[in-house]
Amino acid sequence: MPTEVKVMDAHEMRRALTRIAHEILERNKGAEDLVLVGILRRGAPLAHRLSRLIEQIEGTAVPVGELDITLYRDDYRTHAVSDIGATNIPVDITDKKVVLVDEVIYTGRTVRAAITALMDLGRPACVQLAVLIDRGHRELPIRPDYVGKNLPTARQEFVEVKLQELHGEDSVCIRKPDEER
Amino acid sequence: MFTDLITLRETEPEDIRLLLDTAQSFKEILDRSVKKVPTLRGRQVVTLFYEASTRTRVSFENAAKIMSADTTSVAAATSSVQKGESLLDTVRNLRAMRIDCLVMRHPQSGSAHLVAQALDIPVVNAGDGMHEHPTQALLDMLTIRQHKGKLEALTVAIVGDIMHSRVARSNLWGLTKMGAKVRFVGPATLLPRDVQRLPVEVYTDLRRGLEGADVVMALRLQQERMERGLLPSLREYSQRWGINARALEVTKPDCIVMHPGPMNRGVEIADDVADGGRSVILEQVTNGVAVRMAVLYHLLGGEAAA
Numbered sequence: 259m260p261t262e263v264k265v266m267d268a269h270e271m272r273r274a275l276t277r278i279a280h281e282i283l284e285r286n287k288g289a290e291d292l293v294l295v296g297i298l299r300r301g302a303p304l305a306h307r308l309s310r311l312i313e314q315i316e317g318t319a320v321p322v323g324e325l326d327i328t329l330y331r332d333d334y335r336t337h338a339v340s341d342i343g344a345t346n347i348p349v350d351i352t353d354k355k356v357v358l359v360d361e362v363i364y365t366g367r368t369v370r371a372a373i374t375a376l377m378d379l380g381r382p383a384c385v386q387l388a389v390l391i392d393r394g395h396r397e398l399p400i401r402p403d404y405v406g407k408n409l410p411t412a413r414q415e416f417v418e419v420k421l422q423e424l425h426g427e428d429s430v431c432i433r434k435p436d437e438e439r
Numbered sequence: 440m441f442t443d444l445i446t447l448r449e450t451e452p453e454d455i456r457l458l459l460d461t462a463q464s465f466k467e468i469l470d471r472s473v474k475k476v477p478t479l480r481g482r483q484v485v486t487l488f489y490e491a492s493t494r495t496r497v498s499f500e501n502a503a504k505i506m507s508a509d510t511t512s513v514a515a516a517t518s519s520v521q522k523g524e525s526l527l528d529t530v531r532n533l534r535a536m537r538i539d540c541l542v543m544r545h546p547q548s549g550s551a552h553l554v555a556q557a558l559d560i561p562v563v564n565a566g567d568g569m570h571e572h573p574t575q576a577l578l579d580m581l582t583i584r585q586h587k588g589k590l591e592a593l594t595v596a597i598v599g600d601i602m603h604s605r606v607a608r609s610n611l612w613g614l615t616k617m618g619a620k621v622r623f624v625g626p627a628t629l630l631p632r633d634v635q636r637l638p639v640e641v642y643t644d645l646r647r648g649l650e651g652a653d654v655v656m657a658l659r660l661q662q663e664r665m666e667r668g669l670l671p672s673l674r675e676y677s678q679r680w681g682i683n684a685r686a687l688e689v690t691k692p693d694c695i696v697m698h699p700g701p702m703n704r705g706v707e708i709a710d711d712v713a714d715g716g717r718s719v720i721l722e723q724v725t726n727g728v729a730v731r732m733a734v735l736y737h738l739l740g741g742e743a744a745a
Contacts, residue, residue, distance in 0.1 A: 326464065329476035329506070329736075338740020340457055342464040378473045 265409060266430035268422075271390070274406030275304070278388050279311035281404050286355055289318040291383070293354045297372050298326045298343040300361035303423035304390060308359060323347030325358075330371035345375070352380040357404075361419040363389040366400035391430060393417050443555040443562045444734055446571045447613040455613060459581050461733035462726065468505060469728060479508035482739055485533050487543040488565070489515040489526075494700060494724055495565050495575070499542045502731035508739075511538075530554050540739055543567075548605075561738035569603055574734060575699050576609035578727040580617065582719050583654055585726075586695050591618035596648050596690075598624040599658035599680060599707050602631050606699045607658060611639055624648030625680060628669045645680055652690045656697040657682045657708045673706055683709035687717065695719045 266274070286292060289312055296305030302324040309322045326343040358372055373385060388404035393411040409432070411417060416433040420426075441454055468474060484503040486496050496512060503510045513533075515521075520529060530541060540561045543551055548568030555562040566572040584590055595614055601607045601623045608631075611621050615638050623630060624642045634641055642648030649655060660676065670676050687694060696708075696717045704710055712718060 329468075329478040331478075334478055334740055338737065340461075340737075342461050344464045344467050346467070374477070378475065379471065 260436045261434045263432045263434070264429055265432055266391075266407060268428035271406070271428045271430070274390060275307055276311055278404045278406060279308050279315060282308070282357060282386075282388065283312060283316055285386070285403070289316045289320050291353070291355050292320045293323060293347075293349055293351055293356050293382075294320055295323040295325050295347060295351075295356055295358050295372075295376065297358060297360040297368060298324055299424065300419055300421060301325075301359045303421050304361060304388075305357075305359040306423075308357075308388065321349045323349070323351075325372055325375055327368060327371040327375050330375045332367060332371065345379075347379060350380055351376065351382045353383050354380075355384050355386070356382040357386045357388050359388045361389065361421075362391045362393055362417050363387070363400070363402055364393055364395055364417075366396045366398035369400050370398050390419060391417055442738070443551075443564075444573050444738065445551045445555055445562065445564045445567075447573045447576055447609045447616070448571070450573070450613075450616075452616045455577070455580070455616060458577055458730065458733045458737065459584060461736060462577070462581050462729040463585075465732045465736075466726070466729040468732075469725065474505050475507060476505065477507045479503065479506040479735065479739055482508040482539040483511070483537070484508045484540045484542060484735065485511045485513060485538045486565070487513045487515070487530070487533070487541060489520070489543075489545045490566065492544060492565070494727065495544065495572075498724070498727040499563075499565060499574075499731050502728050503735055505728070506732055506735060508539075508735065526550060526554065527557050530558060534558050534560060540735065563734060563738065566605055568605065569608075570605055571609045571612075572605040572699075573609050573613070574727070574730055575606050576613040577734070578723055578730040579606075579610055579656065579697060579699070580613055581726045581730055582697065582723050583619075583695070585722070586719060587653060590614065593619045593653040594622065594651060595619050595654040595656060596622045596624050596642075596652040597656045597658065598645070598648065598682060600629045600660050601625050601634075601658065602629045603661040604658050607656075610656065611637060615639075622648055622652070626670070626676070645686055646689055649686060650689045652694055654695055654697060655682060655687065655690060656699075657702075658699065659701060660703055660707050677706050681705075681707055681709060682712055684711060684715070687712065697723060699723070 294305040296302035305322050309320045312320050324346050326345045328339045328342045386403040389402045390406040391409050392405045393409050414435045418431045420429045422428050500510045542563045542565050544565040548570035551564035551567045597607045614621050622640045698720050
C-alpha cells in the first residue's frame, strides 16, 4: 500500500496564501499594474484566491487570467494531452506586472512553457512566479519569487494538491510509492 | 484513439466529442494577434488535392501553420499525376520524403481509406468522392453546438443534392452518433439509392422537411457530378427546393442556416438568407480552422506518431 502524508491543511493553505499576497504587494509596492495569471488547472483557483486576498488587504481589485499551456509543452510527442483548457486573460498584459501562479513547482518545465505562452500574448513589464509548494528537482534555471511552502521530496514521490474549488477540500499530501514496487 | 481520420461512420462518439472540445479550446488562438503556438514544430504536413478547393485546403494549411507545422501543398493538376503516376505511388513517394501527415482530397470514394492502409503516418480525408468529408461535418457540429449548446435531440434538415454529397453523409453519421435527428430533404432523383437503409427521415416535400427544424443545412447542387436528367431546370429546383425566407417560416424560430460552400446563390440558397441573421455560414469557415487544428493535434501527438 502506498503511504500518504498530509503536509498542509486548509488553515495552513490560507495562511500561506495570505503571506504570499502580502509579499506580492510588498515587492510591487501596491497592486497597481498587477495581473495574476493562474496556470490551468490548479493554478487558476489559487490566482483567484490571491486576487481576493489582495483586494481585502489593499482595497484594489487585481485582474485574474487563466493560462492553458498544453500547446507549449515540450513533451507533446510522448504525451499529447486530451483535457485542454482555454486560455482566458481579460486584460492586455503588455507593460503589466504579471504574477504567474501554480500549485507546485517541480522540474520548471511547466513554468518555462507558461512564460513562452505569456510572451505570445503580449509583452509584460515583468513576470514573477508564485507557487504554493516548491518540491525541488529543477531541470531548468527557474526559481519562484513567492513560495507557500518548501517541501523536500524524493523524485518518486507524488505531491497532490487538492483545492476546494476543484476537489471539495483544501489539502496537500505527499504520496510515497508502494515499497513492493 | 484513432490514428487516421477517414470517416465519421467509423469514429467513436467519445473521439468526436474530444475533437469538438479540443477545437472549442483552440478557437481562442484564432482571435490572438500572434496566431502561433509551437506544438507541431518540426512536423511536416502535406495537402494533396486532386480536386479544386479553396476553403478546405487553406483551412488545413492555416491550421497546420498556426500549430507551427510546415506545410506543402500539392495540386494534382500540376504534379506528376499528369504523367500517369498512380495515387499509391504518389503518396509513397511523399512518405519517402519523411512527411509526418497527409491530408488528401480525391474524386474517388474510398481513396483515403486505401491510402491510409498503405501509409504508416496519419492520413486525413479532406473529401473522397461521394463518400465522406469528416472535418466538414465536425466543423458543422461545432457550429451547431455553439449556437444550441448541445447536439442531442436537435432536428437537422439537410436539403438538396444529397446523393452527391459527402458532407451530407459525414454529417449523418456524426450527428446521429451525437444524438441528433437528421432529415434528408430533396427531390427523389437526388436522394441516395440506399437511403432506406440509412438512419434518417426522408422528405421530398421541402415544407414538411423543414417543419420544426433546429438547423437547416443547404447543400450545393453539384452539377459537375450530375448525369443529365436528374433535374428539370435550375429555375424549377430553386423554386421548389431553394432555401429562402418563406421556406424558413415553418422551422423553429431560433433555427440556424448552414451551407458548406461554395454557394450557388439564387439556386440552393437565396441571397437574403445566405447573408441574413440566421446564417452561420462564415462562422462555419472560422470553426473549420479550429477543428482542423484539433484533428492535427490529436493525430500527430503522442508516441503512436513518433
